[in-house]
Amino acid sequence: MSDILLPGQPLPLPPRAPLPLPGPGTYKRGATLRSSLLGLPTISSTASVRAPASPPPVPQQGSIVLGKITHLSPTAATLAILVVDGLSLPATDEFVGVIRSQDVRSTEKDRIRIGECFRGGDVVRAQVLSLGDARSYYLSTARNELGVVFATSEAGATMQPVSWQEMRCPRTGQLEKRKCAKPEGI
Amino acid sequence: MSYVLPGDVLTPPAPPPKSLKLGPGLLMLHTPGNPVIAHRPGVLHSTPKQQHWIETESRRYIPASQESVIGVIAYRAADAYRVDIGSAHLATLDALSFEGATKRNRPNLKVGNLVYARVSLANRDMDPELECFDATTRKADGFGELKDGFMVECSLGTCRRLLDSKHFLLPSLAQKFPFEVAVGMNGRVWLRAGSVKATVAISRAIGMLDDRQTSDDEVAAFVQLMDV
Numbered sequence: 001m002s003d004i005l006l007p008g009q010p011l012p013l014p015p016r017a018p019l020p021l022p023g024p025g026t027y028k029r030g031a032t033l034r035s036s037l038l039g040l041p042t043i044s045s046t047a048s049v050r051a052p053a054s055p056p057p058v059p060q061q062g063s064i065v066l067g068k069i070t071h072l073s074p075t076a077a078t079l080a081i082l083v084v085d086g087l088s089l090p091a092t093d094e095f096v097g098v099i100r101s102q103d104v105r106s107t108e109k110d111r112i113r114i115g116e117c118f119r120g121g122d123v124v125r126a127q128v129l130s131l132g133d134a135r136s137y138y139l140s141t142a143r144n145e146l147g148v149v150f151a152t153s154e155a156g157a158t159m160q161p162v163s164w165q166e167m168r169c170p171r172t173g174q175l176e177k178r179k180c181a182k183p184e185g186i
Numbered sequence: 187m188s189y190v191l192p193g194d195v196l197t198p199p200a201p202p203p204k205s206l207k208l209g210p211g212l213l214m215l216h217t218p219g220n221p222v223i224a225h226r227p228g229v230l231h232s233t234p235k236q237q238h239w240i241e242t243e244s245r246r247y248i249p250a251s252q253e254s255v256i257g258v259i260a261y262r263a264a265d266a267y268r269v270d271i272g273s274a275h276l277a278t279l280d281a282l283s284f285e286g287a288t289k290r291n292r293p294n295l296k297v298g299n300l301v302y303a304r305v306s307l308a309n310r311d312m313d314p315e316l317e318c319f320d321a322t323t324r325k326a327d328g329f330g331e332l333k334d335g336f337m338v339e340c341s342l343g344t345c346r347r348l349l350d351s352k353h354f355l356l357p358s359l360a361q362k363f364p365f366e367v368a369v370g371m372n373g374r375v376w377l378r379a380g381s382v383k384a385t386v387a388i389s390r391a392i393g394m395l396d397d398r399q400t401s402d403d404e405v406a407a408f409v410q411l412m413d414v
Contacts (some may be wrong), residue, residue, distance in 0.1 A: 042210075072312045073279070120311035155216060171216045 004052065005035040011047050018060040025049030033153065057084040057094055059137055063128045064148065067097050067139075069118050077118045078101045079126075096136040099126060102177055116165075116177040123150040125181050147181035190224040190240060192242050198222065203236045211240025243343045243398075247272040247372035249308035254329070256337065256370030257316065259299045267295060269303070269316060272339075272372045277314040279303060282320045285326040291333060300332040300376060332368060335378035338389045340396040342373050347395070354402070356396055358409045359388055387414050 005011065009034045011026060013019070022028045023046040025037045035041065039051040059065055059081060067079035081095040082088060089095065101112045118124065125146050126139035141147045146163070153159045153169030153176060161180040162168045168175050190196070198206065208214060215310050224230070228242035246254070249271065255306040257269035260276055268276040279301065295301065303316035318329040347353050348369045356367060365379035365388060375392055379385045391412075394405045 069311075074312070074315070115307060115309050115312055119309070 003040055004038065005049055006038060006039055007036055008034055011041050011043065011049075013043065013047075020145065021046055022046075022048040025051075039162050055099045056090055057087040058063060058129075059084050059095060059097075059128045061128055061130055064125060064146075065097065065128060065139065066069055066123060066125055069120055069122045072114050072118060072120060073116060074101070077104075077124075078144035079124060079139070081137070082123075095138040097126065099124070099138045099141055102139070103129065103142055106142040117179040118148065119151065119176075119178070121152060122148045122178065127151050141179060141181075144182045145184075146157070148178040149181050151176070151178055154166075188230050189228070190230050191200060191227050192223075192225050196222045196224065196230070196238075198328070205236065207235070207237040209237060209239025212238055231298050233339060241343060241346075243341055243374055244343050248304050249273045249372075251305055251308045251316040252321070253305050253371040255281045255303060255305060255316070255372040256332070256368060256374040256376055257301050257303055257372075258337075259295050259297050259301065261297055262284060262295075268386070269301065270312065271305075271370075272349070272374065273314060275313045277316050279306070279316040279318065282318070284330060285324065295331060300337060302329050302332055302333070302370070302376070328368070332376050335376050336389065337374055337376045339374055339394055340392055340402060342371070342398045344392070345369050345371055345373055345375065348375065348392070354406060355391060355409070358406065362387075362409070362412055365414050381414075384414050387412055 010059055013033065014043065019033060020043060021035055025035060025039060025048050026033050026038050029069055033047055035049045037049050037051055039049045041049050047161060063085050065081050066083040067081045069079045071078040077099045079097050081097050101114055102109045104112050106116050124141060126141050127146060129138045129140045132138040151159050153174065155169055155172045157169050157171040159167035159169050159176065161183065162182050164182065165177055166175045167178045167180060208222065211224055211228060212222055213225050214220055215221050224240055226240050226242045228240040230238065230240055232238045233315060244330060255271045256270040257277060260268045261268045265281050267279040267281065269279050271277050284293050287293065303318050305314055306317040307315040319325060320327040350354060363384045365384060366376055368376040377385060377388050379388060391405060391409055394400045394408060
């Protein structure tokens with residue numbers, strides 16, 4: 001832990017060596033190289049400082065995200081993004097995604113009934129279409145492998161997908177309509 | 187007729203029938219033994235055809251699909267009205283959900299108007315949606331704007347009793363004077379009669395029926411003594 005440099009702290013260089021080139025995470029002030037980040041130094045011909053933890057993932061255009069549906073309206077479904085490209089977000093980051101009704105599936109886009117595609121609490125795999133507006137990313141589930149991954153039935157059991165439009169509750173046998181994602185390996 | 191509380195397990199009649207029809211208030215659990223439990227307080231009713239249900243007195247309406255309700259227009263959003271039907275959330279009534287409505291020709295409802303509509307979508311994750319035509323025929327069939335008249339509120343149980351064609355109140359009132367009435371499943375009744383006196387008389391009669399302290403005989407006697 002004592003190796004970690006604070007921003008502004010001079011790099012620990014061997015005393016009579018030539019000054020290395022300032023690399024990422026460092027800057028030169030007067031005759032000293034200083035760190036600009038909180039992190040661990042790497043000193044060779046170029047000095048750099050790297051933060052010890054990897055930065056949290058941020059959704060980009062084309063990222064595959066997993067989110068939980070928080071709100072439904074006739075025109076859109078809102079979800080809280082939990083996982084971006086396989087990396088789960090830390091609890092402090094809250095990203096909101098919106099799936100508009102025309103982006104739910106690729107066929108018959110105008111005759112969608114959102115209640116037959118998603119329900120509150122469903123976990124959905126979606127792709128980021130764009131960075132959207134100030135409040136939320138715009139997402140799409142219009143591909144076979146996108147859609148509801150996990151849902152709970154009215155009886156409280158985890159449902160299994162039967163087709164791309166239906167899921168079945170194992171306890172009661174009832175079918176419920178969802179836009180299901182194609183499971184891997186099928 | 188027996189009074190049950192939520193959680194009470196109900197024993198099926200012996201010998202156990204081939205099929206049980208469970209109505210409002212009853213649930214069959216999918217645990218070993220498949221017990222039938224009540225999830226509402228009220229009186230358990232049964233018919234010889236193995237139909238069972240619980241009559242609960244309640245005033246708060248919970249929207250259910252295909253029920254006819256009376257709503258008050260709360261405000262106009264683009265291409266839709268937001269309607270108060272007495273539930274937890276305002277319902278949405280699309281401006282084109284009327285018989286013969288097109289983009290150029292649509293009814294012009296104002297804030298405060300009453301409508302008789304059918305709940306087309308009611309699930310726990312979304313705001314309820316209404317339509318003003320019959321589902322199969324797409325004709326008005328009595329749905330639409332309710333002009334003039336007066337609306338009274340009562341309990342959900344009173345509305346269910348008024349909707350029963352064999353109930354005594356509305357036919358006995360009709361013998362005194364003519365009137366129009368629309369009963370909503372959400373605890374609201376709209377009436378329109380020829381005079382203010384008749385309107386007040388009907389609303390008082392419905393209020394007495396709603397009052398748990400007065401018996402049906404007292405209401406019938408009140409209607410007989412009416413001087414309208």
